[in-house]
Amino acid sequence: xxxxxxxxxxxxxxxxxxxxxxxxxxxxxxxxxVLPHLERALIAGHDVIxxxxxxxxxxxxxxxxxxxxxxxxxVVQGCEINDHPYHPVCARCVRLAAxxxxxxxxxxxxxxxxxxxxxATPDTSIGDLIGDIDPVRVAExxxxxxxxTIHYGLVPRTNRGIFSLNELPDLAxxxxxxxxxxxxxxxxGIRGYALRLPLDLLLVASANPEDxxxxxxxxxxxxxxFGAEIRTHxxxxxxxxxxxxxxxxxxxxxxxxxxxxxxxIARFTRQVRESPAVDARSGVSARFAIACxxxxxxxxxxxxxxxxxSPDAELPVARVCDxxxxxxxxxxxxxxxxxxxxxxxxxxAALLRRATADTFRARLGGVDFAGLLARFExxxxxxxxxxxxxxxxxRRIGDVPGLARIMERLGMDGGESFGHAAAALxxxxxxxxLMRRLSKDSAGAGSVYRM
Numbered sequence: 189x190x191x192x193x194x195x196x197x198x199x200x201x202x203x204x205x206x207x208x209x210x211x212x213x214x215x216x217x218x219x220x221x222v223l224p225h226l227e228r229a230l231i232a233g234h235d236v237i238x239x240x241x242x243x244x245x246x247x248x249x250x251x252x253x254x255x256x257x258x259x260x261x262x263v264v265q266g267c268e269i270n271d272h273p274y275h276p277v278c279a280r281c282v283r284l285a286a287x288x289x290x291x292x293x294x295x296x297x298x299x300x301x302x303x304x305x306x307x308a309t310p311d312t313s314i315g316d317l318i319g320d321i322d323p324v325r326v327a328e329x330x331x332x333x334x335x336x337t338i339h340y341g342l343v344p345r346t347n348r349g350i351f352s353l354n355e356l357p358d359l360a361x362x363x364x365x366x367x368x369x370x371x372x373x374x375x376x377g378i379r380g381y382a383l384r385l386p387l388d389l390l391l392v393a394s395a396n397p398e399d400x401x402x403x404x405x406x407x408x409x410x411x412x413x414f415g416a417e418i419r420t421h422x423x424x425x426x427x428x429x430x431x432x433x434x435x436x437x438x439x440x441x442x443x444x445x446x447x448x449x450x451x452x453i454a455r456f457t458r459q460v461r462e463s464p465a466v467d468a469r470s471g472v473s474a475r476f477a478i479a480c481x482x483x484x485x486x487x488x489x490x491x492x493x494x495x496x497x498s499p500d501a502e503l504p505v506a507r508v509c510d511x512x513x514x515x516x517x518x519x520x521x522x523x524x525x526x527x528x529x530x531x532x533x534x535x536x537a538a539l540l541r542r543a544t545a546d547t548f549r550a551r552l553g554g555v556d557f558a559g560l561l562a563r564f565e566x567x568x569x570x571x572x573x574x575x576x577x578x579x580x581x582x583r584r585i586g587d588v589p590g591l592a593r594i595m596e597r598l599g600m601d602g603g604e605s606f607g608h609a610a611a612a613l614x615x616x617x618x619x620x621x622l623m624r625r626l627s628k629d630s631a632g633a634g635s636v637y638r639m
Contacts, residue, residue, distance in 0.1 A: 193388050196256075197390060198231050200258065216423065217422075217432065218245070221421065229416035229418065230253075236392045236415070237414045238250065240420030247352070251305075260298060261299075263348070264294060265295040266293070267280065269387075270346075273294050304352070308355045308358045309355075312359055312363055313363065317341045318343055343387070346389055347389055357396065357405040358405075368409055368413060370387060433450055433453060436474070442504065443485040443506065445505075446599070446608065451551070453481050455547055460522060465524055472522055485506055488504040488506040491575055495575070504607060515540060544618060545622040548616075548618070552597055552615075555593060559591075561620070561626075561639075563586065571584065573631075574633065575633060578606045578610035579606050581610045591609065598612050626638065626639060627639065
């Protein structure tokens, strides 16, 4: 049985929805906003354009669409555009079907092979997308009027599949014209050929709203031919931000980031996005938080290595002191307002302190720190730093009454390593400093907490 790609996607989507399966696995924070619009568009059989600032998961969402195709589908063996044996459209397959009949050779393609993707760049040509004359085939003796002299581009080669065009506004306007027939008449024309090649595909594009609307770099007829325009967004809730970091950050297996530090990173990312010092039109990518988490974990591994501690002996655990060093490395991921030129790192450092304070209030608000503060009321001090091993930090602090309660509030059950205990205590010290219950002085590469 032959059915079109859009019908195939529609039926598989409806089947998954009825069975309670997630049609778009790995997509976080879009469940009540973006995905319902996308589901309606796919059920309606529309080509789609996703609009959103950088790092909102547009490409990730598009790539999940391949999972809605049938797992295997028959194609004419050797066909460049994946013709269905029951419905051949290219000149070669039509000729073979007429001569071979039921003996037409058939092979099977997996759905992973039916997804094509192209990053639109100004140097992309019509030949890249649609096709051109193949001089090698002409040299082999075929005439220029022979349709089999055509070298098909990326779009027809994704026939009977899904083709994604990322950053569509970057495509030159004269090249955008070549997509008009693909979206409406579902065919292509190559140079002077009187060729009508009916394509069966779902075309999905992504664009930045600023490019799409303000600069007007997508030609009006092309915008009109997309059946659905869907806006994406950054995570709307802290919980979604946390889930995104946990899912996407590639953390080394030889290190651990406690939950309270992941929350600090999530709050930090959200505050950077909302800051008036940051250019809101540019956005703050989800990659900002992901890179932050990965860098913090790397800092813990570095500390362990410099201390000569093997990960097998003690798993490195990230601490609050690993957060400030990431500010300098993340600065390039944020576009600031012109008025903030020269103050970029100062702004990020202030936002990081605020995120740490907010997490401290949320996690440890109401905890009795009398046992810890008594250590300082007697005139004691505690020096810490990103290179100080956990065991040494615990030795300097000494016994702390109420440590089990602090660790419990931070999601630690008390059976963790020295690294977890050190991370909990250092977070408590930093929070008390930010709440102005302790003072902190810089001391070389570290800090000294005192009353």
